[in-house]
Amino acid sequence: METFLLFFVVGALAQAVDGALGMAYGVIANTVLLAFGVPPATASASVHVAKIFTGGASAASHVMHRNILWPLFWPLAAGGVLGGVLGAYVLTGVDGDRIKPFILGYLLLIGAWVLWRATRPMRPREMPPRLSGPLGLVGGFLDAIGGGGWGPTVTSTLVGAGADPRRAIGTVNTAELLVTSAISAAFLAALMSGRWAGGALEDHGAAIGGLIVGGLIAAPFAGAVTKRIPARQLTFAVGVLIVSLAAYQGLQLAGMVP
Known part of the structure; x- marks a missing residue:
């Protein structure tokens, strides 16, 4: 019960951040699982199983609040599915920690x-749909490898390119449902x-259950929160979150923090 309650809180907080900023559910949940000694592939698989449920609720919220850029959605999702399946294949056969320093540097x-864009005049632009497919491919691959990385990679790139933060976040969160489902199927x-022994997923049922229930409670509020935060503040928050998470994981790799 203690494990369930702990991951219930982790799931709720992670989904609240993810739904509002378009990233961090996978990174936060995966980091906590790894801290508990769960093997990387097992942690990634566990997080993606949980994200199928929480992602569905979050996507429904964003659709209801009209936060979606549909011309970007389909090529982004298609690229993400392909990249995610490839990443899952690689992770089940190769140590994903080898490429983590490069991901963190990016x-x-x-x-x-x-963060620099948050200090400049906000002129919303939309990324050409032809570029969203390759972006989704990279984001899906990194997401499967690291148990989280879709949002930090894709949302940050769209916002950095000048897309309206609210609609970028909604589009990325909604596409993530398809990407997560494909990655989970690839692990299965x-x-x-x-090819993969599985790492005894059933041994982590309480943690996965807590992530799902906590995330489901927080997910319905995602669209409303994103819709109400001004674009500049949302952009700044996205930048701070990316730098903070990357810096923390860099310190972990260096052995300076647990």
């Missing part, structure tokens, strides 16, 4: 870029084929 640069296929 996020630090993107976070600094977003790897488990059934014998």
Whole structure:
């Protein structure tokens, strides 16, 4: 019960942040699971199972509040599904920690870029749909490898490119439902084929259940919160969050924090 309650709180806080800023559910939940000694592939699989449920509720909220850029949605989701399946295949056979320093370096640069944009005049622009497919491919791959990375990669890039933060967040969160479902299916296929031992997912049922229930409670408020926060403040918050998460994980890699 203690494990369930702990991850209930983690799931609720992570989804509240993710729904409002378009990122961090996977990163936060995955970081906590790893801190409890869960193997990387098992942690990523657990987070993606939970995100199917929380992502559905969050997506419904954003659709209801009309936070979606539909021309970007479909190529973004298609690229994300392809990249996510590829990332799951790689993670079940290769140590994902090898590329983590490169991911963190990218996020630090993107976070600094977003923070710089928050100080400039806000002129909303939309990324050409032809570029959203490759962006989704990269985001999906990083998400599967790290148990979280779709939002930090895709949302930060869209916001950094000048997209309206509210609609960028809504689009990314809604596409994430399809990406997460594909990644979860890829982990299941790897488990059934014998490529991956699975890491005893059933041993972490209480943690997964807590993440799901906590996230489901927080998810319905995502669209409303995002709709009410001014664009400049939302952009600044996205930048601070990216830099903070990347810096913390960098300190973890350096062995300076647990």
